[in-house]
Amino acid sequence: MSLGPSGDAVISSLRVDRNSPIPLYFQVAQHLERGITGGHIPPGSLFENEIQLAVRLGISRPTMRRAMQHLADRGLIVRRRGIGTRVVQPKVRRSIELTSLYDDLRQAGEVPRTRVLEFAEMAASREIAKRLACGAGTPVVRMVRLRSTSVSPIAKMTNFIPSELVDFDASALEADGLYPLLRARGVHLHAATQSVGARTATGAEAEELEEGRHAALLTITRTTFDDRGDTVEYAQHLYAASRYSFETHLVSPVSGTIGTY
Amino acid sequence: MSLGPSGDAVISSLRVDRNSPIPLYFQVAQHLERGITGGHIPPGSLFENEIQLAVRLGISRPTMRRAMQHLADRGLIVRRRGIGTRVVQPKVRRSIELTSLYDDLRQAGEVPRTRVLEFAEMAASREIAKRLACGAGTPVVRMVRLRSTSVSPIAKMTNFIPSELVDFDASALEADGLYPLLRARGVHLHAATQSVGARTATGAEAEELEEGRHAALLTITRTTFDDRGDTVEYAQHLYAASRYSFETHLVSPVSGTIGTY
DNA sequence: CAGTGGTCTAGACCACACC
DNA sequence: GTGTGGTCTAGACCACTGT
Secondary structure, X not given: OOOHHHHHHHHHOOOOOOOOOOOHHHHHHHHHHHHHHOOOOOOOOEOOOHHHHHHHHOOOHHHHXXXXXXXXXXXXXXXXXXXXXXXXXXXXXXXXXXXXXXXXXXXXXXXXXXXEEEEEEEEOOHHHHHHHOOOOOOEEEEEEEEEEOOOOEEEEEEEEEEHHHOOOOHHHHHHHOHHHHHHHOOOOEEEEEEEXXXXXXXXXXXXXXXXXXXXXXXXXXXXXXXXXOOEEEEXXXXXXXXXXXXXEEEEOHHHHOOEOO | OOOHHHHHHHHHOOOOOOOOOOOHHHHHHHHHHXXXXXXXXXXXXXXXXXXXXXXXXXXXXXXXXXHHXXXXXXXXXXXXXXXXXXXXXXXXXXXXXXXXXXXXXXXXXXXXXXXXXXXXEEEOOHHHHHHXXXXXXXXXXXXXXXXXXXXXXXXXXXXXXXXXXXXXXXXXXXXXXXXXXXXXXXXXXXXXXXXXXXXXXXXXXXXXXXXXXXXXXXXXXXXXXXXXXXXXXXXXXXXXXXOOOEEEEEEOHHHHOOEOO
């Protein structure tokens, strides 16, 4: 099955802007993505070969290839040598990246609120120093936040950050969020290693998160690095499992699935 | 800081094989990766620019670029326009992809065993039919497996798969694992959407996983699609949280982190 | 300013799938 | 066979960085 008249129109209607600061391949990729998610390029349909497409759009084949590769990396299309390029089914697509709690709640129409419970400098304990790859006693800021929906708390988030990276206060943290503040300070986040687990809540934790006794909590601990390889933060987050779970979407699950096969 | 004599030697020692079926860019990327992880190209060091590298290796600049892009995508190096290309710190690297339980245990020196508890055809319930995007009553195979270390059980895995995709039996499943069997049947896994949560174990579950009362379990439910967009499996997995947590490694955590910032 | 990576081109040949 | 995507080349110009 080919692209069909509607999908054909999507491609024919594209005029790339060679004066735009947006790269050509990205203009093309975005246009095609809108055509796919908007339903004008139907699921299962087969694209023309990339050389014809390139000619029709007035760009070179490598540029066309890069646009298609971008869509393939994001899971919207599947390319097979000798066969062609096909649009995947809509239920497979969705947003592919791991989603964030904030986005999830926003999508559900909730506006998550954040309250800073603690924001204080301290000397790094041995445990924290190990996690942050700094010496014990190094000054760090410990910040504890409670994130809630309009109805009930969802997560208690504890972060440890070397004091030298912290040039903001609790109210700025509440207003802007942690990562934007770090970026504004010139910190380029690059990689993270995290551990996802679960355990039963302590009495105090259950109370803070308004959960019952023996409630299960989702736990995430994370160490984040900047692009110079320096450790930026160590975080311990607790989620009320009865009210929250993480949706994640993966492409090529053979190599990327959490857990077992 | 430049590459240094040892890193220089790593590059000079590379002779690409133009008759190999392995792409040139991949040969180069792998060679550099070994140099980096092996410590011959030290963390923090700056590469020459990609044009000089291409000349030295006797390949074109686009091919050299592709090799570098591959390493950048995997988080081993950081590229900045106007600056150059730098090797990240070793603690940042590690394997970047989400790891699998099996690999994790193998790495820890454990050889996980899998026992098939159930393997039976049934008619899809409304719930299962919805998850598999098939009609209620469609024949599916329900398979329940218990995965254990030499010491104790870790996970109970339940999978539902349309019968038409199942041409193997319980013993093959125990021997080969699910995904290899599906691939052998010509199923090309393409994407998955999964939900990670937690809850307290029921009495029966606690007993099967040799956990105490009120133990917290990590739960993962997953729906997996092939590249035609058909639903391949619906899985419900339970992990004994006291004995297992998932290590995941991310690049560019700003867009990819589970949870909140 | 000089040097870096980012983008783009117009060709070529190859490996693979289907007929 | 024919047609597809995958790889590779040798140039070119641009945007950004630091001096």
